[in-house]
Amino acid sequence: MDFNFSDDQEQLRDAVRKWVDKGYDFERRRAIVKAGGFDRGIYGQLAELGLAGLYIAEEHGGMGMGPVEAMVVMEELGRGIVMEPLAQTLIASGVLSGYANDDLKSAWLPRIASGEALVVLAHQERKARYRLDLCEAKASPAGNGWSVTGDKSIVPAGDQVDAFLVPATVDGKIALFLVERSAQGVNARGYVTQDGSRAAEVKFQSAPAALVTKDGLTALEHAVDIGIAATCAEAVGALDKTMALTAEYMNTRKQFGVTLSTFQALRHRMADMKMQLELARSMSYYATLKLNAPTEERRRAMGRAKYQLGVSMRFIGQQSVQMHGGIGVTDEYAGSHYFKKLTQLEMTFGDTLHHLGEVSARMQDTAGVFA
Amino acid sequence: MDLAFTPEEQKFREEIRAWVRDNLPQEISHKVHNALHLTRDDMQRWAKILGKKGWLGYGWPKEFGGPGWTAVQKHLFEEECALAGAPRIVPFGPVMVAPVIMTFGNAEQHKRFLPGIASGEVWWSQGYSEPGSGSDLASLKTRAERKGDKYIVNGQKTWTTLAQYGDWIFCLVRTSTEGKPQTGISFLLIDMKSPGVTVRPIIMLDGGHEVNEVFFDNVEVPAENLIGEENKGWTYAKHLLSHERTNIADVNRAKRELERLKRIAKSEGVYADPRFRDEVARLEVDVVALEMMVLRVLSAEKSGKNPLDIAGLLKIKGSEIQQRYTELMMLAAGPYALPFIKEAMEAGWQGEHVGAAYVAPLAATYFNYRKTTIYGGSSEVQRTIVAQTVLG
Numbered sequence: 086m087d088f089n090f091s092d093d094q095e096q097l098r099d100a101v102r103k104w105v106d107k108g109y110d111f112e113r114r115r116a117i118v119k120a121g122g123f124d125r126g127i128y129g130q131l132a133e134l135g136l137a138g139l140y141i142a143e144e145h146g147g148m149g150m151g152p153v154e155a156m157v158v159m160e161e162l163g164r165g166i167v168m169e170p171l172a173q174t175l176i177a178s179g180v181l182s183g184y185a186n187d188d189l190k191s192a193w194l195p196r197i198a199s200g201e202a203l204v205v206l207a208h209q210e211r212k213a214r215y216r217l218d219l220c221e222a223k224a225s226p227a228g229n230g231w232s233v234t235g236d237k238s239i240v241p242a243g244d245q246v247d248a249f250l251v252p253a254t255v256d257g258k259i260a261l262f263l264v265e266r267s268a269q270g271v272n273a274r275g276y277v278t279q280d281g282s283r284a285a286e287v288k289f290q291s292a293p294a295a296l297v298t299k300d301g302l303t304a305l306e307h308a309v310d311i312g313i314a315a316t317c318a319e320a321v322g323a324l325d326k327t328m329a330l331t332a333e334y335m336n337t338r339k340q341f342g343v344t345l346s347t348f349q350a351l352r353h354r355m356a357d358m359k360m361q362l363e364l365a366r367s368m369s370y371y372a373t374l375k376l377n378a379p380t381e382e383r384r385r386a387m388g389r390a391k392y393q394l395g396v397s398m399r400f401i402g403q404q405s406v407q408m409h410g411g412i413g414v415t416d417e418y419a420g421s422h423y424f425k426k427l428t429q430l431e432m433t434f435g436d437t438l439h440h441l442g443e444v445s446a447r448m449q450d451t452a453g454v455f456a
Numbered sequence: 457m458d459l460a461f462t463p464e465e466q467k468f469r470e471e472i473r474a475w476v477r478d479n480l481p482q483e484i485s486h487k488v489h490n491a492l493h494l495t496r497d498d499m500q501r502w503a504k505i506l507g508k509k510g511w512l513g514y515g516w517p518k519e520f521g522g523p524g525w526t527a528v529q530k531h532l533f534e535e536e537c538a539l540a541g542a543p544r545i546v547p548f549g550p551v552m553v554a555p556v557i558m559t560f561g562n563a564e565q566h567k568r569f570l571p572g573i574a575s576g577e578v579w580w581s582q583g584y585s586e587p588g589s590g591s592d593l594a595s596l597k598t599r600a601e602r603k604g605d606k607y608i609v610n611g612q613k614t615w616t617t618l619a620q621y622g623d624w625i626f627c628l629v630r631t632s633t634e635g636k637p638q639t640g641i642s643f644l645l646i647d648m649k650s651p652g653v654t655v656r657p658i659i660m661l662d663g664g665h666e667v668n669e670v671f672f673d674n675v676e677v678p679a680e681n682l683i684g685e686e687n688k689g690w691t692y693a694k695h696l697l698s699h700e701r702t703n704i705a706d707v708n709r710a711k712r713e714l715e716r717l718k719r720i721a722k723s724e725g726v727y728a729d730p731r732f733r734d735e736v737a738r739l740e741v742d743v744v745a746l747e748m749m750v751l752r753v754l755s756a757e758k759s760g761k762n763p764l765d766i767a768g769l770l771k772i773k774g775s776e777i778q779q780r781y782t783e784l785m786m787l788a789a790g791p792y793a794l795p796f797i798k799e800a801m802e803a804g805w806q807g808e809h810v811g812a813a814y815v816a817p818l819a820a821t822y823f824n825y826r827k828t829t830i831y832g833g834s835s836e837v838q839r840t841i842v843a844q845t846v847l848g
Binding site: 086087088089090094153328332335336346349352353355356357358359360363364367368370371373374375389392393441442444445448450451452453454456 | 457458459460461462465528711714715718719730733734736737738740741743744745746747748749751752754755756758759761766768769772773836838839840842843845846847848
């Protein structure tokens with residue numbers, strides 16, 4: 086039991102933090118939002134740092150790293166509220182490495198690692214809400230391969246990416262497919278989301294597809310769990326920065342002739358925010374360290390972690406805005422963008438109520454970190 | 457980073473588990489598992505069993521006769537004891553005063569006081585709180601005046617836990633009224649059989665006798681019972697309190713009680729109600745998150761780097777969790793929590809229960825546990841300390 090980061094991990098953190106500070110300042114981010122919420126050049130810079138290949142084995146051109154390194158990177162991206170969907174790349178590389186055949190791996194993993202190809206999960210459907218076992222998209226054999234028909238919602242950078250991982254049913258059972266965006270029958274309608282990043286509604290009409298695995302639900306659950314762990318880490322970075330912004334403001338802004346930080350009511354609220362931050366950080370570690378656990382244990386851990394993160398994000402986000410007063414609700418102030426990011430992360434891969442249901446459904450007689 | 461305990465730690469855990477299984481009297485664990493009333497004999501019996509093994513002072517370094525365990529080993533010991541249903545070690549001797557005596561006392565005091573604490577023979581009480589001082593400890597008024605080779609002590613302590621059994625009491629006393637209130641305080645050990653010491657029970661809202669008022673009326677205390685230097689007691693007390701707060705998170709007991717909550721809720725037929733079950737689920741996440749925080753602190757202690765300043769958070773969250781599980785157990789029993797039959801909280805009572813036998817102490821425990829966010833520095837005091845770390 087050890088929660089220290091290795092020297093290599095600290096170096097990785099420093100490298101990403103430096104890139105965020107230099108290459109992704111707030112004005113730069115604002116320009117990207119204005120231009121549609123996605124910048125392939127920025128994504129290319131992440132790939133140049135090696136981050137796109139973080140989960141990909143060295144034989145396929147990646148860095149062959151694990152969940153802890155991914156957590157370190159996602160924390161730093163969260164600290165800078167970076168919009169480019171690296172969490173999706175972790176998911177795609179994790180799923181393809183774990184479930185695809187060798188041909189598919191060789192075709193896609195090196196290109197993902199280099200940043201040449203961006204592959205995202207397209208799994209959300211109108212009626213499924215956050216459930217993974219509900220899927221109306223269908224797939225059927227076509228020639229030597231498959232074809233997929235169905236509509237997927239709020240797909241990250243969906244009109245900009247190179248390919249999608251798409252769950253679709255075969256004989257009533259969910260399978261997972263890879264569909265290229267340039268393929269016939271694929272139509273993506275893009276827009277920006279609340280945090281300023283890009284997403285799309287994607288329609289597949291008899292689109293040619295490659296089968297990743299027939300055990301699609303297992304792969305999809307694994308995909309979402311990689312996403313949950315990454316989202317938790319990203320949230321911790323954003324929470325950390327939100328706290329720092331708020332503390333700084335409280336120590337400078339004066340009301341009634343004294344700084345806000347002298348009022349006990351506000352000091353105690355900061356203590357409550359610190360509590361939520363440290364609970365969140367603890368559960369982000371927990372999610373990361375359980376990512377390679379057996380399925381049931383892993384799923385139980387992700388539900389618990391995402392529930393805690395949801396509670397923490399909503400509390401710290403709302404309190405931070407309130408403590409800033411009027412400036413906190415302006416577009417001009419960076420803090421309001423952290424609030425929107427936190428809100429969006431809460432609704433990514435299952436919101437707080439959804440995961441409370443997951444925790445409730447998976448409760449055992451015993452409880453605790455190891456149960 | 458690694459969540460698992462090392463194979464050596466795992467082996468240590470298994471040895472502790474086997475030993476506790478073989479040595480914890482079953483009638484005592486039965487009481488603990490069912491929140492029944494523990495007598496002085498129950499508590500002292502277990503203390504002496506541990507004392508004989510050399511584990512009552514399980515946090516002590518080897519040079520003072522302790523096992524010299526690491527932070528992780530101490531945690532595993534606490535966990536195995538809690539899960540097995542061992543009574544909580546009465547902390548005043550082995551956990552609180554002993555480290556102060558070791559760190560700030562002289563060789564003579566080591567020889568005189570530590571063996572009785574280590575063996576569980578001598579029952580210690582804590583004399584910190586006073587009427588009107590509450591969490592503002594520095595405002596205490598009990599006076600100790602030096603007269604030759606004695607101190608003459610006058611004043612009153614309150615909320616003194618289990619002082620009705622106490623042989624000795626360690627007190628913060630005022631030896632000077634000059635300067636800041638913190639600077640005139642001394643740390644004094646007082647034999648409770650001394651003439652002029654009176655213990656008066658305070659009956660609490662659950663009907664139980666757990667705390668007391670202790671009066672000192674011209675009590676003569678030999679000057680050799682002063683720990684360290686006169687007027688430096690505040691420093692020693694802070695040393696002690698830092699010990700108390702880590703311990704007070706009590707996450708292992710929370711795990712055991714969460715299991716009991718689930719059993720009770722199942723048995724009362726309310727576990728299937730999604731609204732109730734969600735409340736249990738929320739508590740489950742709280743317990744896991746608290747445990748992760750405790751493990752983070754342990755990891756930091758183990759590595760000696762990155763000290764974590766989150767002890768205040770452990771106290772706030774730990775005490776809230778304790779209150780929450782007692783609340784949910786009571787609510788699980790529903791109207792059957794309402795009958796107040798004191799004898800039904802004693803083990804072996806032969807009368808007829810109202811509802812299931814396990815419901816008898818549930819409301820009393822809920823009432824009793826309102827104390828957890830008040831003692832050891834109230835949650836409000838803790839929040840002030842935490843805010844200081846965030847805001848300066």
